[in-house]
Amino acid sequence: MSIVDARGLSCPQPVMMLLDEMAKLDKGTIEILVDTDTSKENCLRAAKTMKWQLKEVRPEGTGYRIIITKD
Amino acid sequence: MSIKNFFATSWGIIGVGVLIGIFAPLLQKFGNPGNMGVCVACFQRDIAGALGLHRAEVVQYMRPEIIGFVVGALIAAYIFREFRPRAGSAPIVRFILGIFAMIGALVFLGCPWRTLLRLAGGDGNAIFGVLGLITGVFVGTRFLKAGYDLGRSQPTHTTAGWILPLIMLGFLLLMFIYPKIPGENKSGILFYSIKGPGSMHAPLFISLAVGIVIGFIAQRSRFCTMGALRDLILFRQTHLFLGIAGLVISAFVTNLILGQFNPGFVNQPIAHTMSLWNFMGMVLAGLAFTLAGGCPGRQLFLAGEGDGDAAVFVLGMITGAAFSHNFGLASSPQGIGPHGITAVIVGLAVCLFIGFTMRKKAI
Numbered sequence: 001m002s003i004v005d006a007r008g009l010s011c012p013q014p015v016m017m018l019l020d021e022m023a024k025l026d027k028g029t030i031e032i033l034v035d036t037d038t039s040k041e042n043c044l045r046a047a048k049t050m051k052w053q054l055k056e057v058r059p060e061g062t063g064y065r066i067i068i069t070k071d
Numbered sequence: 072m073s074i075k076n077f078f079a080t081s082w083g084i085i086g087v088g089v090l091i092g093i094f095a096p097l098l099q100k101f102g103n104p105g106n107m108g109v110c111v112a113c114f115q116r117d118i119a120g121a122l123g124l125h126r127a128e129v130v131q132y133m134r135p136e137i138i139g140f141v142v143g144a145l146i147a148a149y150i151f152r153e154f155r156p157r158a159g160s161a162p163i164v165r166f167i168l169g170i171f172a173m174i175g176a177l178v179f180l181g182c183p184w185r186t187l188l189r190l191a192g193g194d195g196n197a198i199f200g201v202l203g204l205i206t207g208v209f210v211g212t213r214f215l216k217a218g219y220d221l222g223r224s225q226p227t228h229t230t231a232g233w234i235l236p237l238i239m240l241g242f243l244l245l246m247f248i249y250p251k252i253p254g255e256n257k258s259g260i261l262f263y264s265i266k267g268p269g270s271m272h273a274p275l276f277i278s279l280a281v282g283i284v285i286g287f288i289a290q291r292s293r294f295c296t297m298g299a300l301r302d303l304i305l306f307r308q309t310h311l312f313l314g315i316a317g318l319v320i321s322a323f324v325t326n327l328i329l330g331q332f333n334p335g336f337v338n339q340p341i342a343h344t345m346s347l348w349n350f351m352g353m354v355l356a357g358l359a360f361t362l363a364g365g366c367p368g369r370q371l372f373l374a375g376e377g378d379g380d381a382a383v384f385v386l387g388m389i390t391g392a393a394f395s396h397n398f399g400l401a402s403s404p405q406g407i408g409p410h411g412i413t414a415v416i417v418g419l420a421v422c423l424f425i426g427f428t429m430r431k432k433a434i
Contacts, residue, residue: 008223010160010364010380011298012305016215019306035226037153038293041079045310062155062226 001029006039007063014039015046022050027070029055035063078291081313087292088317094281095188096325098136101273105331105340106192108322109136109285111367112173112182112356113341115385116392116401117269118242121261124389125396128256129267133246135275138239139282140368144290144375145236146283151291156232158379160224164425165363165380169387170394171418172359172367177392177401178352178411179203180342182367183296183360186353187315189342191322193334196342199349206350207357208300214362214426215305221364221429224380232377235385246275268341290372297357297366341404348407348415355418362426 004021006014014034021030030052034040040063044054047068055067077083095108107113113130120131148154176182179200181189186204189197249259256265264270272278288294292314299311326332336344343349360366363384365373370388373381395401400414408414 008157008160008225010221010224011295012215012301012364013220015306035157036155037151041293045308046306049308 001031004030004032006043007033007035009039011038011042015042018043018046019050022047022052022070029067029069032066032068033060033063034066035061040064040066078288079293081310084292084294084310084314085317087288087294088314089321090288091285091294092191092318092321092323093325094285095184096192096322096329096331098273098278098281099331100329101277102271103273103278104268104271106189106194107181107185107268107341108188110181110185110188111137111140111371112176112388112392113180113185113268115173115367115388116177116395117264119389119392120269120396121263123260123262124393126262127396127401128269129264130269130396131256131262131264132269132272133242133261134272135243135246135279136282136285137371138243139279139284140286140289140371141236141239141375143283143286143288144372145286147287147290148376153290154232154377156227156229156377156379157224158227158231159222160380161221161429162380162383164221164429165384166387166390167421168359168363168425169370169384170391171421172356172363172384173388173391174395174400174414174418175207175352175355175357175359176367177395178407178415179349179356180352180402182356184366184368187296187319188322189339191319191332192326192340193332194339194342195334195336196339196344196346196349199346200353203350203353204297204357205300207354207359208297208361209304210354211358211361211426212301212305218431219362219426219429220431221362224378227379229377231379234379235374235382243279286372286375289368290376293369294372295366295369297360298369300357301361343402343404343406345402345406348402348411351415352402352411355415355422358419358422358426362422
């Protein structure tokens with residue numbers, strides 16, 4: 001499992017970091033930390049495009065922890 | 072499906088673009104200048120004029136649309152619990168980027184929003200603006216790919232997030248205390264153009280109401296004209312692009328219906344025909360917006376949801392407008408200003424310097 005900490009970063013960096021991580025891992029589990037709803041939506045959209053499954057989105061601190069997987 | 076989710080969908084962003092594309096020509100019908108139903112750069116420039124930060128007599132008016140954008144976004148952010156006060160991501164750099172974004176936009180005579188509206192109104196010169204914008208955004212994406220990074224913002228006090236919304240509400244209050252007096256170019260401390268684009272405006276409450284509605288729906292949908300091109304270039308992602316496509320098509324149709332579509336290159340409203348500088352102005356603006364992470368409208372909406380760094384960018388743009396008119400950098404329908412070319416070259420050099428030197432440290 002790997003963690004992408006995109007808190008405090010503005011567009012489009014959270015998505016770029018996530019895309020890099022998805023390309024690097026190819027499959028497995030990624031946890032993404034974001035602190036705005038915009039970043040959350042953008043990351044979910046990117047994950048869906050790359051055919052990763054959404055496991056969980058839970059509020060954490062002032063933002064969210066998103067967990068996605070691919071088999 | 073909740074409203075919250077709807078705006079983030081493809082149909083949501085298309086709907087927002089279509090609505091803006093209808094509202095803008097209507098504002099023009101109600102009195103705003105030609106192909107300038109909404110122009111974030113022009114309107115911030117008019118605000119700088121209303122405050123007397125520059126003394127270009129034809130572009131001085133406290134534009135309620137801008138106030139509405141911030142307030143509408145603030146309301147949406149509070150209703151949907153998205154107000155997150157944050158700041159600290161290289162504010163001085165964002166301020167400088169705001170200054171040069173405005174300088175570039177005023178060489179072309181419009182922000183990305185007005186570029187699209189000019190296109191939808193038949194102004195052929197806007198084609199060079201669009202090409203410039205695409206080029207500027209493309210260069211910006213190369214920096215992003217190479218690790219360009221302004222650093223992280225930090226959560227901060229609620230008060231910090233409220234500063235720009237409060238400034239905007241203060242501006243509105245000033246409009247009520249010192250209302251426009253017909254035929255007078257000054258009311259109390261506020262300047263009001265009596266001729267030129269600054270004298271052309273829709274009634275205050277219509278402008279304000281439309282501004283608030285656009286601010287609200289744009290905050291929900293994350294509508295961003297620069298992001299539309301950036302995401303397309305960077306990720307081949309069309310989500311935000313659907314929004315600007317909706318805007319152009321609906322503005323075009325609305326202009327046709329209202330009799331406001333006038334195809335051509337010469338004698339277009341508040342435009343000049345110096346194609347190279349229409350192009351170069353928007354290269355600079357597009358690059359600065361990309362390095363700052365959002366088009367000028369998006370920066371206002373972000374400021375409304377508590378982003379103090381976006382607020383600094385907005386103040387940079389207002390300052391840039393003052394520089395533009397005080398130093399002869401801004402264009403006019405006659406062509407570019409006496410120092411417009413120098414300003415674009417300096418601006419590009421500054422943006423390249425920022426792009427090359429601000430790289431991500433190992434995370």
